[in-house]
Amino acid sequence: MANKRGLGRGIDALFSDEEDKKEAQVVEKVAPKKDDRNSVSTISLSSLKVNPYQPRKTFDEASLSELAESLKQSGVIQPLIVRAHGKNYQIVAGERRFRAAKLAKLTEVPVIVKDLSDSAMMELAIIENLQREDLNPIEEAQGINSYMKELALTQAQVAEKLGKSRAGVANTLRLLNLPTEVQQLMIDGKLSMGHARALLGLDSQPDMLLLAHRIVKEGLSVRQVEELVRKSANPEKKSSNQGSKSTNIYAEEVEHQLEDKFSTKVSLSKKKIEINFANEDELDRILTLLGVNLD
CATH class of the missing domain: 1.10.10 (Arc Repressor Mutant, subunit A)
Known part of the structure; x- marks a missing residue:
């Protein structure tokens, strides 16, 4: 997702941000529809609490600083979505704006209060975040x-x-x-998804951790890691699976990415890719994704 950058974003940064648009779309799907659902109030920042179901644990500091500078100039234009929780309010959507407002030393922000159950709030928070590309x-x-x-x-x-x-x-x-330490290496951007999937081919977590540190230290490619994992497998396992696609981590990675793209089962074998479809409508959808026009 390409976001505009720079302090010159001004009101556009606060009102037309793609992140805000996605939040609004998900809220309308999950939140119950009421006549007053778009009523805007202003509340103190000190009365806001973060969403306990927020899957996002890290926020880009540079992006927050940019937004904070814009907030100092224009204030918060796009309201946060919140729900009442005791004497305070929990943030349903808009934690990034909340954090930026705190950096900008604002004392209050506009909000829209929604009546949400715990399950609805969790569903909204998780779906809204999982549909983004930057988790x-x-x-x-x-x-x-x-x-x-x-x-x-x-x-x-x-x-x-x-x-x-x-x-x-x-x-x-x-x-x-994966071991917790290996997961942290992924969070820090030191290991790719391909590296992680290759590491999962090992039988023990200590082996995964050792190889993960070697990847970081030596800058090993995914292909190199796959080869090391294959060599580390015991002879019985190698002989029983020899020639099997399941031992080819590279082939599995390709299959996973194609399945995500086409939302259907994909099989990769030597010199052949099979894409499954259930009916003509699904075939048309796949052909469209491939850029094939039969009209």
Whole structure:
């Protein structure tokens, strides 16, 4: 998602930000519709509490500083979405603006108060964040995991709600099987998704951690890590799986990315890619994604 940068963003930065638009769209889907749902109030920053179901744990400091500078000049134009919680209010959507307002030393912000249950608030917060592109993979995995547990959903149900493939959701959740220290390396941007999926081919977490540190130290590519993982497998495992696509981590990575793109099952074998479709409508959708026009 390409966001405009620079202190010259002014009112446009506060009112037309793509992040704000996505928040509003998700709120309208989850929040109950009432006649006063767009009524704007002004409340003290000190009465606002962060969303306990917020999957995002890290916020870009440079982006927050830029927004804070704009807020000093123009104030907060786009209201935050909140819900009443005791004597205070919990932020449903708009935590980035809340943090920037604190940096700008503002004392109050405009809000729209919504009547939301705990489950609706969680669903809104998680979906709104997971539909963005700037969550790191571990935050995404943790958000999906919380979503499933708190609302008792299956992977298939979560995939449908998020517009992702079932395989894509399953493989994102697998990241939580990595050691905590390896997860932190991903959060810090030192390991890629490809590195992580390769590491998951190892049998033990200590081995994953050792290889992860080697990746960072030596700057190993995903292909190099895949080869090291294959060599570390025991002879029995290698012989039983020899020639099998399941041992080819590179092939699995390609399959996962194609399944995410087409939202259907994709199989990759030697010199052949198979894309499954259930009916003519689904075929038309896939052809459109491929840029094929039969008219």
